[in-house]
Amino acid sequence: MTENIPADSSEALLAAGLAARLADRSASIGVIGLGYVGLPLALVAVEAGFPVIGLDINPRRVEEIASGRQVIKYIPQARMQAALADGRFAATTDFARLADCDAIIICVPTPLTRQREPDLSFIVETARTIAHTLRPGQLVVLESTTWPGTTVEVVKPILEEGGLVSGRDFFLAFSPEREDPGNVSFSTATIPKVVGGDGAAAGKLAQALYRPLVTKVVPVSSTQVAEAAKLTENIFRSVNIALVNELKTVYGAMGIDVWEVLEAAATKPFGFMPFYPGPGLGGHCIPIDPFYLTWKAREFDIETRFIELAGQINTRMPYLVVDKLAEALDQKAGRGLAGARILVLGAAYKKNVDDVRESPALKLMELIDERGGLCEFHDPFVSALPPTRRHQRLSGKQSVALTAEALAGVDAVLVATDHDEVDYALVAAHARVLVDTRNAFARLGLAPAGLVKA
Incomplete structure (x- = not known):
């Protein structure tokens, strides 16, 4: 069953098409950053029935994942190999393949500088990379933890530099990662997912993306609220x-x-x-x-x-x-x-x-x-x-x-x-x-x- 998307001309058509592909799980999901957040998420998406492209700038990391090696201790090698065996998961360094993705999830680091100031360089570079292949109808979700406002103040302007507009041509959302490595009681699929969109349509599409992946989706009114929720948890x-x-x-x-x-x-x-x-x-x-x-x-x-x-x-x-x-x-x-x-x-x-x-x-x-x-x-x-x-x-x-x-x-x-x-x-x-x-x-x-x- 598809989400109820506000009927608004070209936006409605694009949103309805993506919602339909998310509903029947034919939508291709791209996960950027195959570390402790991105790799578990990619595996959950594969196990939910979606085709998934995992992207990383580290060739060695990609090679290890593509060969089915156990690259994270608490993720069994059998699970890695099963994801690869059914043909729905591919790991690559070729970011041109983002053009093939209907939904793109950003899971890159957000460290601090030596002066304890935010280092958004990974987010900025990733957004620029996505902008090269961004096309109408795509959903982009940032999961990297950052300050309230980053999604619309930093990522959005970069994605819009080519002329496409968020909420009209593509859809933008924030959903904070909540990974707890090694936790035996909760995993990626069983931790509730907070989701906030840049506009109602983006929010509903992001909810449609995550609902097949996790046991509970928690919608909030904006990307800023979702960003603030993650910071509040860790503070x-x-x-x-x-x-x-x-x-x-x-x-x-x-x-x-x-x-x-x-x-x-x-x-x-x-x-x-x-x-x-x-x-x-x-x-x-x-x-x-x-x-x-x-x-x-x-x-x-x-x-x-x-x-x-x-x-x-x-x-x-x-x-x-x-x-x-x-x-x-x-x-x-x-x-x-x-x-x-x-x-x-x-x-x-x-x-x-x-x-x-x-x-x-x-x-x-x-x-x-x-x-x-x-x-x-x-x-x-x-x-x-x-x-x-x-x-x-x-x-x-x-x-x-x-x-x-x-x-x-x-x-x-x-x-x-x-x-x-x-x-x-x-x-x-x-x-x-x-x-x-x-x-x-x-x-x-x-x-x-x-x-x-x-």
Whole structure:
């Protein structure tokens, strides 16, 4: 059943045609950016019965996907191969194929500059690329997290440079990605999808695109509302994580275990939602997204002091952890951090994934190196550290095997990421000094003599 599109001459005909193709799933979907957001979305679209063209600027990435390799740890290789086997999925670096797509979904990175200002270069370049082949009747949806107004203030003018007009000749919408890599309870298809269009027709077409892909579509009145909703979700998490990180520091000074406090507080059935401290923020959202709003707010002469304070607290956490590590070495091993051999457990930004983007573990390694420590890491999901924009000198560093001999050969072990696939009993038995930022050992009932919570 097609969507009810407002009857308005050529717009109505174009919209009705696209709505019909979306309804019978003959519409071709192009997904730009085959990373942790784009690839899962492309697979869901294929599994829903749509023909899908996945596009990426990285030839090696495209080659690996086209060969059916497991490029993301939590996406089984069998699922990749099944998507390719039925002939509905193709991965390519040929962006001329965008002309063949009825709907184009943009899933490219939106990082920050070193000055913590939005870097929209990937969005801008992608929009320019789409503009080369944009044709009447196409739907373009931005999923990349950004400041409210980006879709209509940045993407729309670029797409309209060739003479086509949004809402008349093509349709433009925003639907924020909500991926949570490694989440066993929710996946791309089961997370509700917020959708806002540049006009009513675009909104309805975007809803028609996503309804076959996800269990629930949540329409909102505009692209700006959809953009703001995503920022609000992640700012909420950033602020609350900052709160418990600060509580950890305060309660620690009082000799109170913050983890026990949070466990007790979480028994209240209303009015409290548990968040947990850690060595800092990681991933592609929480360390970055709040600063998109603080930047945009300056345009309106508004200071986002609450958000910026949370960012300062979270950004400071790796420094406090390394201070705690140095203190633990001094008190339990009678030596300083300079020259000490340190094994960092976990390089990924969260447990049970292979994603190191913005991982606090990388900052911890750099800080240890800067203070004269000799740092190694072990991660069952990350065999070697990939090139990153901010931690280039760590690029290529190899994960070491976790053995009794390796543990005996270091002065301290620092738990940065609490992967399930780590033998914590082995670590507890052989680590001389053990600094745990994730409460991993207490959760398992382990209390090694050299344990310090940080």
